[in-house]
Amino acid sequence: MANIIPTSRLEAFSDGVIAIIITIMVFDLKMSSPLSAENIWAEVLNLLPKFLSYMLSFIAVAIMWVNHHQLFHLVSRTDGKLLWINMHLLFWMSLIPLATNTLGASPFLPQSNAFYGFVFFMNASGFAWLRQYAAKHLMPHEPLQRKERAKRKGYMGMLIYCLAILLSFVSVYFSFLLFIIVPAMYFMPDSFAHETND
Amino acid sequence: MANIIPTSRLEAFSDGVIAIIITIMVFDLKMSSPLSAENIWAEVLNLLPKFLSYMLSFIAVAIMWVNHHQLFHLVSRTDGKLLWINMHLLFWMSLIPLATNTLGASPFLPQSNAFYGFVFFMNASGFAWLRQYAAKHLMPHEPLQRKERAKRKGYMGMLIYCLAILLSFVSVYFSFLLFIIVPAMYFMPDSFAHETND
């Protein structure tokens, strides 16, 4: 029954949810007490891990928004199942503020890092599911190479977050590194693209 | 005078409000203190009922959004009264974060469950009112079968939430079960549809 909803609505609602998620995280960035000449450096140091985890999550959500729109630019129609796969993705995106807050409050605890990695793993796999469902059912004429590359990229992200979960229990510095690698990867010149001549 | 407002505006405003409602609930999902190796399981256990009530409400709001759009896809024009019936629905939707927070904070108290049930009962009846007003005044050519089925579905939801309110005072496990049944019902193959050959 839901198959009659056009893409524009789905995009607008997703945009609203993503805009709120990306902005609401900043709400946890607050000095815990009014600043004075005495407590200022203690407060700033206290805020620093929260700020860094906010920045990391902002970039990750921004990348997801860009990908979401690139995908829905290609998809011209929707069906009920796509709508719910998208809702599934939005659910995991909505947990990003919680994961960011948890990591920012206790950055050196393995479990915080594992949880942060888990939420982003679910986001990566949620997006991969959305991408593959759309590719199979709604974009029959998409070039195979692009389909394959998108699939590979998705698996890569899932693998890295999976590694981050596991390695956080060895040392949180591994997971820090891996959390930074995903956005970095996104902005680096795409070598896979050249391989596949796309 | 309000009858000159097109549907697009109504949908956009509703979308904004629903996107905020669905996202703002996550704001209560927070560890009550920075995690450490000692307090982590206590904190997680403490968060669990809040998380489960969040998930339940997320799914319920998602279902309402899907229904809202299916309805307004069928309705091409609006009048002042529809606008206010929609506002009435948005009012009860706006109480969902309060009900979710209350249930998450004290899940085993009958009154929390009764209140959660009451808010969703009002949502179900608010949506049924919207559906029936639109069916009568703005969709004169809708097939009678579809009209009847939508009505039956609405009454079913209202009945279940009504039962949840009453049974929460017998045992909160009855209301837990009933709160899960409504979303489950939505995703199950629609046997009524087959009966009516629609």
Added chain:
Amino acid sequence: MANIIPTSRLEAFSDGVIAIIITIMVFDLKMSSPLSAENIWAEVLNLLPKFLSYMLSFIAVAIMWVNHHQLFHLVSRTDGKLLWINMHLLFWMSLIPLATNTLGASPFLPQSNAFYGFVFFMNASGFAWLRQYAAKHLMPHEPLQRKERAKRKGYMGMLIYCLAILLSFVSVYFSFLLFIIVPAMYFMPDSFAHETND
């Protein structure tokens, strides 16, 4: 320079701000501690004035949104000054959550009522300014009767809120009554309309 911005953008931005204002107020509606069989009635009684002031503000903001859209349905173009008169209105609307919160926290204090009345007085006058600027510069062909009626309605709202400010220092029950009269007036059959045969 701002005169090149089309109305659609102004409306969309206003919609976003109003949707957030109307929803964010619900965030203050929270039990102050987890409910238990012992504290439940104390908590509910404590929440009641907050709930009532929320309901009052929800209705008032809903009315403003309906009026805002009716107005911009009539206005087809915008100029830089209208944009800023609208921003001025949004500024005063953005103070509604503060006024609602203050009234809900101390409903029997004259100053809370006076402040609530003041914020809504500024909203009413902000809207009247927007209405009159638009009527004069952007809707030259509007019937004079409608123009006059809108003016009168605006002055009426401003007068009532003005009275509410003054009378709150005599008894807060006067201001309660006046705060309820404005929405009630809006929903009552419009006798002025009949007088002017419009």
Added chain:
Amino acid sequence: MANIIPTSRLEAFSDGVIAIIITIMVFDLKMSSPLSAENIWAEVLNLLPKFLSYMLSFIAVAIMWVNHHQLFHLVSRTDGKLLWINMHLLFWMSLIPLATNTLGASPFLPQSNAFYGFVFFMNASGFAWLRQYAAKHLMPHEPLQRKERAKRKGYMGMLIYCLAILLSFVSVYFSFLLFIIVPAMYFMPDSFAHETND
């Protein structure tokens, strides 16, 4: 790959984020305890600097929104890089609530003022970057005079915020003055415009 996203989407997402930023700041405007006849003036005095910094930031964000839309009214297409330069701007805009909150909580501390100035300096330079990238790559036919004037305006804002950072360590009253000058400048008749006969 991101170059296929039309401008409308970029604007809608930016609108959403800006609407949330401008509204969410009001959330910190709260009496710290329920008002009573005794504490009311202390509470109001306590709220005053927060209110003033809110008002200042509201006006600044409103100006940025107006400028953002004027710019994107001129730009008809987007590319991937513009999308990310816009995201960079939104990141610094998202820090405005933190800067506002910090300044409001400790208005007479040089560091609060310096931080407020820094965040707005980054916003001004982020906007200048966006303006110049768009002017160079997406608006080849823009008159040189307008291009030059926009550049000059951008540098002027950056310079003033830079001065505010430095002078805050001499006296916070200098930075207060400079923070007020930028919005005031925006509303004053544009003498540069007359000089360049545009």
